[in-house]
Amino acid sequence: MDCIHPREPFRMITRFCRYVGACAVAAAAAVPMSATAQEYDIGFDDRYFLSGSAGFLVTDSDDQDNGGSVMLTGGKFIGHRTAVEAFASYGEVEVDRISSTYERLVAGGHFMLFLNDSRRARFYGLLGAGLHSINFLGEEVSGLSYNGGGGIMFRLNNNLDLRLEGQYLVDHIDEEGVLVEDDFYTYRATLGLLYRIGTWPPPPPDADGDGVADRFDACPNTPPGVLVDERGCAVDSDGDGVPDFRDKCPGTPRGVPVDNDGCPLDADGDGVPDFRDKCPNTPLGVPVDRNGCPLDSDGDGVTDAQDKCPNTPQGVPVDRFGCAFDTDGDGVPDYKDDCPNTAPGVAVNERGCSLDLDGDGVLNKDDLCPNTLPGLEVDKTGCPIRNQELILDGVHFEFNKATLRPDARTILDRVAKSLRDQVDVKAEIAGHTDSIGSAAYNQKLSQERAASVRSYLISKGVSPDNLISNGYGETQPIATNDTEEGRARNRRVELRLAE
Numbered sequence: 001m002d003c004i005h006p007r008e009p010f011r012m013i014t015r016f017c018r019y020v021g022a023c024a025v026a027a028a029a030a031v032p033m034s035a036t037a038q039e040y041d042i043g044f045d046d047r048y049f050l051s052g053s054a055g056f057l058v059t060d061s062d063d064q065d066n067g068g069s070v071m072l073t074g075g076k077f078i079g080h081r082t083a084v085e086a087f088a089s090y091g092e093v094e095v096d097r098i099s100s101t102y103e104r105l106v107a108g109g110h111f112m113l114f115l116n117d118s119r120r121a122r123f124y125g126l127l128g129a130g131l132h133s134i135n136f137l138g139e140e141v142s143g144l145s146y147n148g149g150g151g152i153m154f155r156l157n158n159n160l161d162l163r164l165e166g167q168y169l170v171d172h173i174d175e176e177g178v179l180v181e182d183d184f185y186t187y188r189a190t191l192g193l194l195y196r197i198g199t200w201p202p203p204p205p206d207a208d209g210d211g212v213a214d215r216f217d218a219c220p221n222t223p224p225g226v227l228v229d230e231r232g233c234a235v236d237s238d239g240d241g242v243p244d245f246r247d248k249c250p251g252t253p254r255g256v257p258v259d260n261d262g263c264p265l266d267a268d269g270d271g272v273p274d275f276r277d278k279c280p281n282t283p284l285g286v287p288v289d290r291n292g293c294p295l296d297s298d299g300d301g302v303t304d305a306q307d308k309c310p311n312t313p314q315g316v317p318v319d320r321f322g323c324a325f326d327t328d329g330d331g332v333p334d335y336k337d338d339c340p341n342t343a344p345g346v347a348v349n350e351r352g353c354s355l356d357l358d359g360d361g362v363l364n365k366d367d368l369c370p371n372t373l374p375g376l377e378v379d380k381t382g383c384p385i386r387n388q389e390l391i392l393d394g395v396h397f398e399f400n401k402a403t404l405r406p407d408a409r410t411i412l413d414r415v416a417k418s419l420r421d422q423v424d425v426k427a428e429i430a431g432h433t434d435s436i437g438s439a440a441y442n443q444k445l446s447q448e449r450a451a452s453v454r455s456y457l458i459s460k461g462v463s464p465d466n467l468i469s470n471g472y473g474e475t476q477p478i479a480t481n482d483t484e485e486g487r488a489r490n491r492r493v494e495l496r497l498a499e
Contacts, residue, residue: 044080045200051075051163053192057091057104060168060185065102067093069188073110081114087128093186095136102184103135104171106145125150132171134184146170153194161194208232238262268292298322328352358382371418373495384425390495395453402448404456412453415495416460419467428496429454429469432476434487439473447471453493 051073058066068091075085086109093102108130115123125148132145151165171184204213208222212232219233226245227235234243238252242262249263256264256275264273268280270288277292286305287295294303298312300322307322316324316335324333328340330348337352346365347355354363358371360378367382375391376384392415395408404412419425431450433442450469458464479486 044077045196046077047196047198047200048076049074049083049085049194049196051085051192051194053163053165053190055165055188055190057093057169058187058189059093059095059102060187063095063097065093065095065097067091067102069104069190071190071192075110075112081117083112083114085110085112087130089188091186091188098137100137101135104132104169104186105134106130106132106169106171108145110147120155122153122155123150124153126165126167128167134171134173141173143174144172146172147188149188158200159196161196163190163192163194165190165192369418369422371421373415373418376497383422384497386425386497387499388497389430390497392453392493392495395493397449397452400445402445402452404452409456412456413460416457416462419457419462420460423463423466426466426498427468428498429457429467430494430496431469431471432490432492432494433474434490435474435477435481436487439475443471443473443475445471446473449493 052071054068054070056066057069058064069089070091071087071089073085073087075083077083086107088107089105091104093104095102108128110126110128112124112126115125128147130145131142133140133142147167147169149165149167151163154162154164156162167188167190169186169188171186173182173184204215206212206217207214208217208220209224210217210222210226210228210232212228212230214220217232219228219231222228222232222234223245226243229235234245236243236247237250238247239254240247240252240256240258240262242258242260244250247262249258249261252258252262252264253275256273258264264275266273266277268277268282269284270277270279270282270286270292272288272290272292274280276290279288279291279293282288282292282294283305286303289295294305296303296307297310298307299314300307300312300316300318302318302320302322304310309318309321309323312318312322312324313335316333318324324335326333326337328337328342329344330337330339330342330346330352332348332350332352334340336350339348339351339353342348342352342354349355354365356363356367358367358369359374360367360369360372360376360382362378362380362382364370366380369378369381369383372378372382372384373390377388378384392411394411396405397403397408398405419427429450431446431448431453433446435442437445447470450471454464454467454469457467474481474490477486477490478492479489481487481490
């Protein structure tokens with residue numbers, strides 16, 4: 001790198017003008033290109049941008065020492081053909097003659113002037129200034145830096161440009177020291193990318209925000225969020241004249257008359273539109289099927305609205321009220337009546353036959369003893385046959401005691417009712433035990449238990465004259481005492497009807 005000659009400032013100006021002049025000639029040559037590319041002219045793009053580039057430095061000296069350089073910028077397009085940017089750059093030049101490195105760090109700004117309007121490629125010139133920090137020959141100095149140059153931006157897409165640029169750099173040094181020169185001169189050529197932030201061009205005016213520009217919008221006041229067609233009008237998928245966003249019945253068949261909500265007319269208000277209603281004059285409030293006709297859920301020919309027996313089985317004959325016929329009037333319809341000729345007034349069971357409440361096989365109307373205990377044999381009048389025994393299953397006592405358990409009282413209540421209704425029946429309460437324990441103890445326990453049962457029945461209204469009680473201990477087993485099951489059967493209370 002050479003020192004400044006007294007005439008060097010004139011040489012600098014000459015070189016700079018020569019360089020800028022070359023750029024101007026190139027830009028002038030590009031004007032016809034711009035003129036032939038008017039179809040790409042999109043006007044003023046005012047976005048911010050970021051740029052990064054790399055290249056090389058060459059000294060303006062006879063030695064033409066060189067090295068690498070990088071530059072980062074951020075800026076904004078401020079006019080149709082103008083832009084400003086801030087930059088930071090770094091470069092190194094290997095000075096072979098003195099085996100040293102010239103390091104250059106600069107931060108500043110550029111003013112850019114674009115020379116054409118082509119969308120494909122735009123030529124530009126720039127001027128800039130900043131502050132530098134130079135490290136050379138072991139000394140670090142700072143000062144003002146000036147630069148000028150030009151370049152071309154090739155548009156890659158709406159956001160990305162390829163940026164090719166050349167600059168002539170002047171670094172001015174005011175400080176005294178090892179660096180005796182006042183100015184250093186270098187050329188810089190870089191290649192990089194420029195990124196435009198955001199989207200451009202902006203969309204055309206669309207006052208209602210439906211995506212159709214106002215100049216094409218046949219319905220400019222569409223509510224926000226409503227789906228529109230290519231003319232900007234709300235979509236009406238079924239063509240009934242009511243747009244989808246107001247249409248409560250969007251799938252109405254073509255040609256069907258609709259109301260203000262876009263729903264088919266329903267003159268009788270049964271929920272089935274007129275165009276499908278086979279019974280268009282159904283009274284208001286009557287449930288209907290999908291054809292608009294009154295429901296007949298059980299298919300008996302009587303509509304549900306008039307059917308007083310809506311669950312009649314299929315095929316059963318019914319009267320005009322939809323109820324199955326009941327010929328004998330016993331409340332059981334004929335199709336379920338096993339006794340269809342029951343006399344009037346006779347109580348029947350669910351099969352339509354006279355009741356036998358005590359289950360002794362004699363109908364109530366013939367039963368002179370309607371509360372006979374289950375298990376007792378009866379005569380044709382329904383009364384118990386004398387001289388028979390009935391084990392009172394379920395009559396149990398507390399362990400080793402004559403105290404009745406609660407469940408035993410429930411059973412004995414039924415026994416008491418039967419004996420009260422049959423005042424001429426005399427009976428013995430017989431108590432029995434298993435063989436566990438001594439015979440004397442078992443005899444005493446069985447006697448006490450039989451007496452306990454007798455006392456309970458008397459407390460429930462049975463005449464004491466009709467009841468006696470006796471204990472038989474372990475003397476009358478009905479099963480083996482060798483097993484728990486057998487012993488359980490032997491522990492029992494019996495009702496023995498007298499002759």
